Amino acid sequence: MTIEIDNLRISFGDKQVVKGVSFNVARGASFGIVGESGSGKSTVLRAMAGLNNDWSGRIAFSGEDAPLFRPPAFFRKVQMVFQDPYGSLHPRQTIDRILSELPLVHGMDNIDDRIAKVLSAVALPQTARFRYPHQLSGGQRQRVAIARALIAEPEVLLLDEPTSALDVSVQAEILNLLADLRAERNLTYVMVSHNLSVITHLCTEVGVMIDGHMVEQVTAEDLRLGNVNHAHTRELRSLSVELEEPA
Amino acid sequence: MLVDIQNLKIGFKSRTGFHQAVKGVSLKLGTEKLGIVGESGSGKSLTARALMKLLPTQTVIEADKLEFDGIDIRSASEKQMRTIRGKRAGFILQDPKYSLNPVKTIGSQVAEAWRTHKGGSKRAALEAAINLLEQVKIRDPRKVAASYPHEVSGGMGQRVMIAMMLAPDPELLIADEPTSALDATVQAEILRLIEELVSERGMGLLLISHDLPLVSHFCDRVAVMYAGHVMEELKASDLLSAQHPYTRGLLNCMPSLMHPKERLPVLTRDPEWLK
Amino acid sequence: MNATFRNWALDENPSSRRQAAWGNWYRIWLNFRGNSLGMIGLTIIAIFIGIAIFAPLLATHDPAAQDLANRLAAPSALHWFGTDELGRDIYSRLLYGGRVTLGMVIAVVVLVAPIGLAIGCIAGYFGGIVDTILMRITDIFLAFPRLVLALAFVAALKPGVESAVLAIALTAWPPYARMARAETLTVRGSDFIAAYRLTGGSSWRIIFRHIMPLCVPTLIVRVTLDMSSIIITAASLGFLGMGAQPPSPEWGAMIATAKRFIFEQWWVAAIPGIAIFFVSLAFNFLGDALRDVLDPKGN
Structure with missing residues (x-):
């Protein structure tokens, strides 16, 4: 599924927070958006998912313009994973109930089977199925959140800082899982993060955002080599290089 | 010696039983910068809070020694603690x-x-x-x-x-994840500022964080905690040659901009570490 | 059997939906059992409900049978709580009165809780114009003193138990709507609700299946705490002659008729008063305990 974003503008009330962002993602590619808090990167992702209706410009999947109010079938194609695994699961529902919601809405068959399969796809034990979110660790919860997205059998996965609330050892497991899933299912990823190392690990192309503008688009390779043009990209890069190595 | 902790144990009583969160931590701090690094649940924040007597009263704290500048924290009164907290x-x-x-x-x-x-x-x-x-x-x-x-x-x-x-010109500064809510560009500035002030004023610094490479840039020594134990204590400059498999595992499993890895190594936790 | 159920319910790895649900409720019950005031409240309420249900078996006299020769008698072996101004046995009237009073309270709650919950959740979830309209209507009802509105309403209809229930229900729902709205506003923007929007399910589905259950614990607590005030409103309406009509033995009406001889034959008014006091207190204890055990952070 190709993604085209053209001159996307998003406002909260009178305040414009995304000021004309354009980028394209090829089918099966992974695109990263990096920026600091308030740069508008998550807002772009939420508008793509259909969670924000106050936007103008063009959002198109497979060449088709996405309508302002997305039809239910849209969510079989595009799913999202949120940042905070503690806040993204219903606190009073079992994992089973959380995972079965989308199949129920879409009248899918063999729901039990699908849940069992998707749990093993994210390497969760079947025993996790009837537990509550508060009985699971942060990493396990994020696996549940990924499973919830996968059960729709989507073609596009939107990832909003999927590992920034996790410990580094758990982050490694989740990043490996995301890489494997993309390869297995030929998924298209758009990932948002403030961490350049995480972005370049998973994405081949990176857009840098500051103050609502995407100021530069660069391949992960060029970013690594330092072939960048914008001052903000250079600043983020040098910080990342300096601080990721131990003293 | 500004801070002297020997064999500190912290536990919580609950309906389901007793939970030991810190299991025998020993640390010493003079006029220097010590980083305590660990994952969530390692007990790093509890250790610092115990030193300031900031834990809820039902917490069970045991130690062979728990001293701030020679004052025994375990027996210190609330009035004495007020002259330490915020002031010293x-x-x-x-x-x-x-x-x-x-x-x-x-x-x-x-x-x-x-x-x-x-x-x-x-x-x-x-x-x-x-x-x-x-x-x-x-x-x-x-x-x-x-x-x-x-x-x-x-x-x-x-x-x-x-x-x-x-x-109040304190002698010790305890910073518990002071920058994890901040952007990368600001984070570095704040840590640099803390480091400078501490060095200028000849204070001790206890910097608690989950980010091992980051801490090593701003501290003299680093203590790595895991599951209530100090796994290893080493000079920040020796971090690359760390011996303990946990420390090495933590460093290895981070993605890197400069040294891309096809797959991230996963940290396998050895029960032997806790013995 | 008991131990097997316990192990089955508390299994850390439940293997079916049913087991997980039982486990959850059993844990809440275990927590509740540890709360002594809550248990006292529950016991008192259970006793009163039992008394109301088995009134015909427990009563020693016909509650309507008059014995004018023996009016306003002091408590004795024959009439345990004495007799009222028409010589009716107060003990038996108290038992039958429990049916009327508790019945009214339950009817009010059954009417009010779902309405308040639905209005609050809908207003909170949709926001904007829907919120404004629903909340201004709520404000209108909230602006009237409860008893005055209930009185006006009953006067417009005809005095009686049904009108009293409707009148109290009409004045009791706004606080629940406000509470459900506040609760909805705190979860509406959360990621787990966003995730449910990404299933393509309708807003109604999200409100009724995912948001409302989150408001229910707070609502249950609020309702149990309000029970006492509903009882007192019902009793006040009875006292003012707008609720249950004679010879129906409603507790409030019993106090109302006894007010003339409250100094000479104090027990006639005191006995139903004590009953109201105990039930109200018990509901308060129960509400406090439920607040503790139903709080998701507590488990």
Whole structure:
């Protein structure tokens, strides 16, 4: 599924927070958006998912313009994973109930089977199925959140800082899982993060955002080599290089 | 010796039984910068809080030694603790949003912190506050002093917190994840500021964080904690040659911009480490 | 059997939906059992409900049978709580009165709780114009003193138990709507609700299946705490002659008729008063305990 974003503008009330962002993602590619808090990167992702209706410009999947109010079938194609695994699961529902919601809405068959399969796809034990979110660790919860997205059998996965609330050892497991899933299912990823190392690990192309503008688009390779043009990209890069190595 | 902790154990009683969170931690700190690094649940914050006696009363704390500048914390009264907390030891928390009073100007809050410890007139305190804000490298201290906490950014708020902590000239600064709510660009500035102030004033620093490489840039020594134990204590400059498999595992499993890895190595936890 | 159920319910790895649900409720019950005031409240309420249900078996006299020769008698072996101004046995009237009073309270709650919950959740979830309209209507009802509105309403209809229930229900729902709205506003923007929007399910589905259950614990607590005030409103209406009509033995009406001889034959008014006091207190204890055990952070 190709993604085209053209001159996307998003406002909260009178305040414009995304000021004309354009980028394209090829089918099966992974695109990263990096920026600091308030740069508008998550807002772009939420508008793509259909969670924000106050936007103008063009959002198109497979060449088709996405309508302002997305039809239910849209969510079989595009799913999202949120940042905070503690806040993204219903606190009073079992994992089973959380995972079965989308199949129920879409009248899918063999729901039990699908849940069992998707749990093993994210390497969760079947025993996790009837537990509550508060009985699971942060990493396990994020696996549940990924499973919830996968059960729709989507073609596009939107990832909003999927590992920034996790410990580094758990982050490694989740990043490996995301890489494997993309390869297995030929998924298209758009990932948002403030961490350049995480972005370049998973994405081949990176857009840098500051103050609502995407100021530069660069391949992960060029970013690594330092072939960048914008001052903000250079600043983020040098910080990342300096601080990721131990003293 | 500013801080001397020997065989510290911290546990919680609950309905389901007893949970031991810190299981025999020993640390010493002089006028130097010590980083405590560990994952969530490793007991790093509890250790620092026990030192300031900031844990809830039902917490069970045992130690062979728990001293701040020769004062036994275990037997210290609440009155004695008040002369240590905030006065001789400053505590900087993760998010300044929750530590500043939203309905008072920044200047009056810093001035109040100064007056509590140094006394003097309100006017003198406000001047001192502006001087402190200048020391934490706030460009327009008068303007910031007149603004309210919600009007400044997270990085600025953290600078204000540091300024308040500096008011009584403490001997020790404890910073618990002081920058994890901040952007990368601001994070480095704040840590650099803390490091400079601590070195200039000859203070001790206890920097608690989950980010191992980051901490090593701003500390002399690093203690790596895991599941309530100190796995390893080493000089920050020796981190690359760390011996313990846990420390090595933590460093290896991070993705890297400069050294891309096809797959991230996964940390396997050995029960042997806890023996 | 008991131990098997316990192990089955508390299994850390439940293997079916049913087991997980039982486990959850059993844990809440275990927590509740540890709360002594809550248990006292529950016991008192259970006793009163039992008394109301088995009134015909427990009563020693016909509650309507008059014995004018023996009016306003003091408590004795024959009439345990004495007799009223028409010589009717107060003990028996108290038992039958429990049916009327508790029945009214339950009817009010059954009417009010779902309405308040639905209005609050809908207003909170949709926001904007829907919120404004629903909340201004709520405000209108909230602006009237409860008893005055209930009185006006009953007067417009005809005095009686049904009108009293409707009148109290009409004045009791706004606080629940406000509470459900506040609760909805705190979860509406959360990621887990966003995730449910990404299933393509309708807003109604999200409100009724995912948001409402989150408001229910707070609502249950509020309702149990309000029970006492509903009882007192019902009793006040009875006292003012707008509720249950004679010879129906409603507790409030019993006090109302006894007010003339409250100094000479104090027990006639005191006995139903004590009953109201105990039930109200018990509901308060129960509400406090439920607040503790139903709080998701507590478990």
